[in-house]
Amino acid sequence: MAQDDSKVIYTGKTHTSGGRDGAARSDDGRLDVRLTPPGGTGVGTNPEQLFAAGWSACFIGAMRRAAQQAGVALPTGVAVDAEVDLASGEDGFRLQARLRVSLPGIDAAQAREIVDGAHLICPYSKATRGNIAVELSLA
Numbered sequence: 001m002a003q004d005d006s007k008v009i010y011t012g013k014t015h016t017s018g019g020r021d022g023a024a025r026s027d028d029g030r031l032d033v034r035l036t037p038p039g040g041t042g043v044g045t046n047p048e049q050l051f052a053a054g055w056s057a058c059f060i061g062a063m064r065r066a067a068q069q070a071g072v073a074l075p076t077g078v079a080v081d082a083e084v085d086l087a088s089g090e091d092g093f094r095l096q097a098r099l100r101v102s103l104p105g106i107d108a109a110q111a112r113e114i115v116d117g118a119h120l121i122c123p124y125s126k127a128t129r130g131n132i133a134v135e136l137s138l139a
Contacts, residue, residue, distance in 0.1 A: 020046065038086055048084040048095070055124040056080035059099060062125070066117030070110070077104045081139070095132045102139035111138050 013027040020037040023044075033050075036042030059080050067074040081100040086093060103111040115136055119125045128134060 024050075048086050051095075052082035052084040052097070055084070055097070055122075055128075056082040056099065058124045059101075059118055059122050062118035062122035063101070063103075063114050065121060066114045069117065070113060072106065072110060072114065074114075075103060075105045078102065079139075095128075096134070097128070097132060098135040098137070100137050100139050108138060 014024050014031065015027070016022060016024040016035070018035065020035055020040075021042070022035050023033065024035060025032045034042070034044030036044035036046060038046045038048055040046075059082075060078055063078065064074050079102045081102075083098045083100075085096045087096055088094075101111070101115050103114060106114070115138065119134075119136060125134070
């Protein structure tokens with residue numbers, strides 16, 4: 001639920017059945033995927049891949065904003081390689097993630113500033129901050 005001072009910009013709606021051996025479909029039909037457990041032999045994707053794709057897409061948008069705030073044009077070849085691990089330990093299952101960012105043509109110090117700024121404003125980064133281990137690196 002939105003906070004009192006928040007204005008909802010968009011609501012993604014999905015219906016999932018069968019869990020990791022099922023299917024997920026958005027209300028508008030644009031997303032319609034079969035699900036398979038991680039490392040399984042099925043033809044579907046898994047929640048960790050979907051989370052990695054969503055986070056990396058959102059992170060690129062956040063980098064655009066951070067670059068704009070820094071007065072820098074984001075290069076056309078910007079990319080994020082995201083890895084989301086499903087891990088198991090004494091406390092049960094948990095996630096951890098690594099985002100490797102490519103900002104071609106931008107010097108390392110400026111790129112780090114953009115990545116750090118994006119990590120502060122990206123909604124996925126905000127949602128995971130303090131909840132899972134996250135590593136940010138530059139390609």
